[in-house]
């Protein structure tokens with residue numbers, strides 16, 4: 001099998017590797033003077049954009065530090081940017097080529113809202129929807145103040161050529177919670193490997209995996225202009241999807257979703273429902289996510305957490321679902337089983353690998369305060385993902401997997417053979433018009449048993465409060481766009 005050659009100097013740094021960050025500022029802007037914006041971007045910004053070669057190099061330095069070979073460097077700034085469909089119209093005029101259909105529609109379009117069962121835009125954060133969003137800057141760095149200094153310098157340089165519509169900073173959680181999202185689970189464990197970039201950890205036995213269990217996916221799933229997956233074969237390349245315009249090569253689509261998480265309510269719900277089901281709360285929480293807080297997957301640890309396993313990248317993602325025919329270890333509807341069903345659906349791995357995304361999210365907002373038994377402070381997750389087709393990847397996962405109680409299809413009860421309706425993804429699944437949700441089999445029948453249980457979920461613990469779709473151009477394309 002050949003290895004695709006990625007043009008790392010031309011690809012923005014966040015998608016394939018991820019900008020190194022403890023803090024990340026999202027600055028959403030409207031272009032108020034296109035001519036001036038282009039000039040200032042040429043002068044001050046385009047040369048500062050962090051490319052994938054830099055993020056790869058920074059990862060190597062971090063790895064070397066872990067192995068006791070420190071190299072001194074200054075603090076790293078990561079700067080990336082993308083444009084909405086409105087933004088591209090402003091830069092290129094009405095005769096610009098059309099890109100991905102979902103991108104052209106936009107996240108706030110009524111058709112998108114309906115397709116995803118999102119709350120109406122009138123219920124989103126008012127500031128976020130207060131004006132047209134043409135683009136976003138992503139500024140990442142080691143701490144909040146560092147990012148803020150670079151934000152003010154960027155704002156000063158762009159002056160009145162842009163109006164800032166909304167800006168907010170995400171932070172990794174403090175102390176031992178670092179790496180956990182606000183419900184308390186380790187995040188950012190399972191990401192697709194990229195052919196041409198991710199090195200197989202066991203090349204002689206598993207040449208098609210990066211870390212164990214991390215499938216190598218063809219880069220055309222995330223970047224335009226490269227071979228994508230072959231929908232009939234999990235490892236072979238498919239065709240290179242024709243580019244909508246030659247400058248789109250090395251670009252990617254970014255989905256941004258601002259989720260508020262109702263942490264005290266989630267905790268209370270889990271405690272009460274676990275008591276009703278007669279299981280301990282941590283087990284129910286793990287059944288909802290598909291992993292324990294440590295990151296250990298239910299497929300490998302069905303009844304108790306194992307911190308060592310959770311923290312071990314050679315073990316914590318090395319599993320599939322086909323052997324767990326009757327959801328004894330992990331419910332069909334658990335968040336990670338819905339969002340990446342691996343070998344479970346009828347089309348198997350070949351099918352699911354055409355619906356992968358690269359996630360680059362970061363939490364925002366304060367820790368739950370003492371005595372905060374009802375959410376009083378806004379906190380949650382800036383969800384960010386990259387893909388080559390928003391419809392086939394992010395929107396497919398949200399609407400056809402997480403929101404769809406029938407998915408995964410074709411499952412039967414072990415005792416009666418009756419068909420199973422798995423239910424909604426209890427973390428991100430959304431029912432129409434905010435209707436209640438349910439999940440099958442919250443209490444495990446492991447290793448055997450046929451107790452039938454159901455989790456009714458009348459409220460949502462993850463609430464969408466803003467969303468936008470962006471095209472993240474290559475560095476070359478950025479130069480052309482502002483010429």
Ligand code: HEM
Pocket residue numbers: 181182183185186187188189190191257259261289291335336337339340357359380381383394397398427428462
């Ligand atoms: C507040 C919202 C969310 C929370 C709290 C959350 C939490 C988590 C956690 C704890 C994991 C397990 C760690 C890991 O494997 O990296 C995970 C995995 C994942 N999530 Fe989410 N998530 C959220 C939103 C979303 C959304 C909107 C999507 C896409 C529609 C998504 C897709 C995924 C995928 C694809 C995985 C990896 C599954 C795998 O490969 O096994 N998540 N998420």
